Amino acid sequence: MALSATSQGSHTTPSPSGQYLASISPGSNTLRLHATHVPDRYTDVSLRISSKDVTGLQWNHESDRIVVVSARLIEIVDLEDADHRIRLDNGSGGFGKFANAEFVGRELLLVVWEFGKVKLWNLESGKGADLCDVKGSCDGARWQLRPGRQAQTGTLAMLSKVNAEDVLNLYLPAAQKLVGAVRLPTLDAQSIQWSPDGRWISVLDVGTAVQGVHFLTPDGNLYRSYPAAKESEALGLGIKSIVWAQNSQALALTRYDGTIVLLNTRTFAPKAVIEHTTTIDQRATTSPEEQAPIWEEIVSVSGGNSHASVAQPFSPPLSRTKPATEPAELGVAEAQFSCDGSWLATRDERMLNTVWIWNMATLNAHSVLVQHNNARKLHWHPTRPDELMLDCGDGTAYFFSTTSANPPMPIGISTNTTLSYLPTPATSKTVILATAKSTFRMLYPDGQPEEPDFPAQSGATREAASVDESFEDGASEDSLLDLLSGRKPLPVKTEQSYTERVDLEVETEEEDTTARMDDTFREKRSRQPPNTGMEDEVEHDPFDDSEIF
Structure with a gap:
């Protein structure tokens, strides 16, 4: 196991x-880019x-562009x-x-304003197309690109509200x-979601709707709703x-009554119902060897923790997340x-504080x-598929294996952090990211990953690649990906960068500088084929003075 030093960054x-x-x-x-296998190697x-003023960062699927x-x-x-x-300027807002x-995709950017205005910008041509306003009052995703398809052939599904x-x-x-x-036959649609294989679009309605979920084909035809009208609760x-x-072989619908309905992913008919009970007791239905083991965490006076096996029947402690004067949360909190x-x-x-793990082959509880x-x-x-990590907000990662008879294994990281797995390939070692408001660090449970196999570099070059140097637009022709991976050293900054020179000029002659930047970008655009998309058909909105350059 290895734990990186704490790095600054939000x-x-x-x-x-x-x-x-x-x-x-x-x-x-400054945007700071780190290599996950060597966090000390970064470039600015x-x-x-x-x-x-930054409100979010977003990578593209190819991991070679970032939008701030x-x-x-x-x-x-x-x-x-x-x-x-x-850059895209909001104009007068x-x-x-x-x-x-x-x-x-790589060349298109979907931009959403706070009041629902949506525009799709082509980053190569610099042209934008107005889309329908996206629905505002949703708890979940309001748009999603069809999975498993390229942007050139994929379908973008988006919720709107019309009349x-x-x-x-x-x-x-x-x-x-x-x-x-x-x-849609919905009262107040709350989210939209493609199935991972891209064969279905699922739309979630508000919790008070008689039919809570609707399944549509990729071309928008309604296939089935659940529950069926005759099976709906009044x-x-x-x-x-x-x-x-x-x-896409399993589908679960969580309910406000604390149950989970498992649906057949071909017919969307219910095949099982999972229920969380306040008392766990399998003695009447399951042999002692097949009963789900229950592991309870014990914290000592000195602060040490361990897990002990608990016999059935057992009643997990009830929790309360809100003051008694506020309404209680209902139903299933999470399913993964x-x-x-x-x-x-x-x-x-x-x-x-209680986690149930269910075996989808037997539809029985595997452990608690x-x-x-x-x-x-x-x-x-x-x-x-057998490794589960619990984040309990106490600075400790709890690892549990469904194929082992051992209790969860705790590994302390740091307090007030949020834990998540990095999407590393199956052949790579596990990397866990622990983030706080303005810091982060990485945990390597299997040991720190090895550097990618690149051509040999001299000791001086490899050392230079981990030096903190600022890399600004125009400072070097090297790819930032090469610099982060260690294939090329970070460039030594000897003079003002292009951005610094432009910012200096903006203070005295802002209009001229903007024109030069826009002209430079047009030269890049001129090599691209003309765009014949929907922007030619949409009348320009007088309130839209956003500009890309």
């Missing part, structure tokens, strides 16, 4: 490949956005070509602040074309969330499938883990 976001980390360096207008990229979002300015950093910096920005009715809009992002708009809250297994869908880990709002503190988040390993 909004820490891992790349989809798991090889890099991006964060905002506190107190400066200067931004126009102040660190205190603030209320008035969005900036895109290309790790393969740091000279090519793209006629649609409110920038709320979010997300890559759709008090929910509408599902389907776009082809590359063509910036609306291909379908379907009115009173009471219904479905709380939809949880797909990564292989393992990476292959063979296990399901769940928590109930009434017993937040009772923690001293409330479990805050459940994490299955991205490639190992």
Whole structure:
């Protein structure tokens, strides 16, 4: 096991490949990029956005571009070509602040304003297309790109509200074309979700709806609703969330009454119901050898912790997360499938310190883990289906294996951190990210990963690659990915960077500098084919003075 030193940085976001980390360096207008296998190796990229104004970071799927979002300015950093910096200005803010920005493929950026205005920008041509306003009052995802498809052929599904009715809009992002708009049979749709294999679109309705979930085909045709109208309950809250297994072979619907309904993923008919009971007692239905083991965490007076086996019947302690004067939370707090869908880990709002693990082959409880503190988040390993990590908010990672007879193994990291697995490949060692408000560090349970196998470098060159140097647009032709991986040394900064020179000129002749930057970008655009998308068909909105340059 190895634990990295604490690094400074906020909004820490891992790349989809798991090889890099991006964060905002506190107190400066700097984006800091780390190599996860060597956290001390990093490079800085200067931004126009102040660190205190940053609201989020987002990687693209290829892990070679990052979008930095603030209320008035969005900036895109290309790790393969740091000279090519793209910025999107909000102008006078006629649609409110920038709320979010997300890559759709590598060359398209979906931008959402706080009041629901949506625009799809082509980063190569610099042109934008207006999409329908996205629905605002949702608890979950309001748009999602079809999984397993490239942006050129994938479908973007988005929820909208038109004349008090929910509408599902389907776009082809590359063509910036609306291909379908379907009115949904919902009272107040709360989220949209593609199945991981891209064969179904699931729409979650508000909990008071008679039919809580609707399943549609990729072209927007309604296939089935659950529960069926004749099976619907007349009173009471219904479905709380939809949880797909990564292989799309299992589907769970969590309910406000504390049960979980498992559906057949072909017919969407119910095949089992899982229930959390306040007293665990399998003696009447299961032999002693097949009863789910119960592990309870014991904390000593000195602060040490261990897990002890508890006999059935056993009643987990009830938890309370809100003051008695506020309404209690209801239903299932969390449900997570393992990476292959063979296990399901769940928590109930009434017993937040208790984790149930269910075997999807037998549909029986496999084990129950009772923690001293409330479990805050459940994490299955991205490639190992038998490994579960519990984050209880106490600075300790609890690892449990479904194939072992041993209790959870605690590993202390640091207090007030949030834990998560990095999406590393199956052949790589496990990396766990522990983030706080302005710091982060990494835990390597299997030992620190080896550096990627690159051509040999001299000792002086390899040492130089771990030196903290600022890399700004125009400072070098080296790829930032090469610098982070150690294939090339970080460049030594000997003079003012392009960004510093431009910022200096902006103070005295802002208009001329902006024109030069825009002209430079147009030269890049001129080599791209003309865009014949939907932007030619949409009348320009007089309130829209956002500009990309």
